[in-house]
Amino acid sequence: SQQGEEDPQALSIQEGENATMNCSYKTSINNLQWYRQNSGRGLVHLILIRSNEREKHSGRLRVTLDTSKKSSSLLITASRAADTASYFCATDGRAGSARQLTFGSGTQLTVLP
Amino acid sequence: NAGVTQTPKFRVLKTGQSMTLLCAQDMNHEYMYWYRQDPGMGLRLIHYSVGEGTTAKGEVPDGYNVSRLKKQNFLLGLESAAPSQTSVYFCASSYSAREAFFGQGTRLTVV
Numbered sequence: 001s002q003q004g005e006e007d008p009q010a011l012s013i014q015e016g017e018n019a020t021m022n023c024s025y026k027t028s029i030n031n032l033q034w035y036r037q038n039s040g041r042g043l044v045h046l047i048l049i050r051s052n053e054r055e056k057h058s059g060r061l062r063v064t065l066d067t068s069k070k071s072s073s074l075l076i077t078a079s080r081a082a083d084t085a086s087y088f089c090a091t092d093g094r095a096g097s098a099r100q101l102t103f104g105s106g107t108q109l110t111v112l113p
Numbered sequence: 114n115a116g117v118t119q120t121p122k123f124r125v126l127k128t129g130q131s132m133t134l135l136c137a138q139d140m141n142h143e144y145m146y147w148y149r150q151d152p153g154m155g156l157r158l159i160h161y162s163v164g165e166g167t168t169a170k171g172e173v174p175d176g177y178n179v180s181r182l183k184k185q186n187f188l189l190g191l192e193s194a195a196p197s198q199t200s201v202y203f204c205a206s207s208y209s210a211r212e213a214f215f216g217q218g219t220r221l222t223v224v
Contacts, residue, residue: 030210031210031211033212033213035213040218041217041218042203042205042218043156043203043205043213044215045212045213045214048211088156092211099144099209100161100169100171101144101158101161101205101210102172103148103158104155105153105154
């Protein structure tokens, strides 16, 4: 089963509003990442937060991490129509001696103009 | 700087045919991954590699094989394609499971 699960599966908001997406995971991690995917394209890295960090900002993005609850949230402030995309969280888990990057099922964000 | 390049971009196979998907990266990354993405689902890890000459199974490895003979290349093979393997395949590379760079995907249809 996938390590990360996003919530909600779909989110529709008006331009200018804030969008919040949540991610829950199952095992211990070294870091958690958020990616964006425009329709028909590959994923693009947005932000990485380490397991010893609680909050991180990048432009209009704010990510929080609660390792005690095994959860993270991505906040996009002042959303724009161009933010319409799918957003995925990814965690690095350890399988034996190797680290693998596993993704959740994503949140489809639609920002209405 | 091309980043991660996947070939081909599109392919239609008949059931039972074989093919190889090629992924090439020019960032000297140690880690490379193959994922499949199906409608309504996230990316599921097929196989991955943590360095030249090494490969490991991911979440959904059955029906696929991989090879990493050169650090910059990661090949995904389908020996006998099945309709269940119809999907969009993404390759990615990263430095030690950190920020991953993705290719543009290969859309595979098995009829």
